[in-house]
Amino acid sequence: MRFTVHKESFGARRGELCTPHGVVQTPAFMNVGTQAAIKGGLSAPDLKALGCQVFLANTYHLHLRPGAEVIRLLGGLHRFMAWDGPILTDSGGFQVFSLAKLRKIEEDGVTFNSHIDGRLIHLRPEDAMAIQASLGSDIAMAFDECVSNPAPYDYVSRAAARTLRWLERCSREWRRQLEVSPVNPGQVLWAINQGGVYDDLRLENLKGLLELDLPGVAIGGLAVGEETEVMYHILDVLSPHLPADKPHYLMGVGTPANILEAVYRGVDIFDCVMPARNARHGHLFTWQGVRNLKNEKYVRDDRPVDESCGCPVCRTHSLAYLRHLYKAGEILALRLGVMHNLYFYNHFLAEIRRSIDEDGFEGFYRSHRETLCRRI
């Protein structure tokens, strides 16, 4: 795994991340397919056509179903899902947040009541590493605790310290895993910064995490309840201290406007369920702002979702047709909606990269920061 930044423009970094399954041009958006599938009915080949560079899958979910050993037996995640590009696996740390009612945290690890059948699932940092090694993703994530915001300082402090201890265990176990017949010998482990909305905890945690010298640094625990401005502030605080020669990954973010602001603050990689989920719910992103496709005003609208979009959906279908599909409950609505949004996100990042290449990120930033979040 090699990462190089070859250009900077107005805070933004233009880089390349080499993985065992290809090069990722950064800034990049990773397409989230938690259970080795993009919800809405897109297959791996579909993603190629939408400009997807990296696929993101989830440790907790794949461990429950079908099980990491099954996937290892079938040759690893790439082969299993027929995606030959780069894959990043999240560790299950987010499920500590999203399944908060179904889990118990202890020093040793987290015990979940499976959201499927209630059975007990023990996930220690070591387990999360073993599972991800079996999945054979290109990038594995450390097992962390994603703390919801707002949370009391004392709690966040203790949680961040524990996440750091878990990181040491992850790192140790990772080295061990790669020694025993790895599915993907080039697989790497990235660290995750925590510390909530508290500047000093964030920096203290970052300092500890950098000592382990893992090849990528993720910022976790943001966009989980705090105001957007608070998230930007934390990025401002962290940004000067992030190692320049390593990829900066902002986990779970976000809206196009969030991404633009974060790129401006030196973030290289993003992932978010938003394009897929919101598409399923009828919200489509455009260069002019966000559309709610279900709105009555589109009944007779013969225009595409976005006049300036080159996606297969915008080139073929009208707002009126898509609205009809949504209102009629047709599964095609979800597929087409997700296709558009993923294309939009991937091309949005491509345009960001182009602007950096051309030394024009400042202009790009200024001309889009307001319009992207507008409701149209």
Added chain:
RNA sequence: GGGGGAAUUCCCGAGUGGCCAAAGGGGGCAGACUGUAAAUCUGUUGUCUACGACUUCGGUGGUUCGAAUCCACCUUCCCCCA
């Protein structure tokens, strides 16, 4: 021809004297969604000069302090017997 049953707000459907502008679905309208327990969830859905008023439960008339609810007749629909 005889007997029985039913008509409720956009639709289906609860309600059988006051707590009813009327449950619950559906449909409509709008909103939320950020490392996915989400093709989900929330709000709203008679009118208005709007913490109050007005109109509404097939129609007309009646009983009652008070009627979607009780009575009479009418209209329409359904079922059974001939």
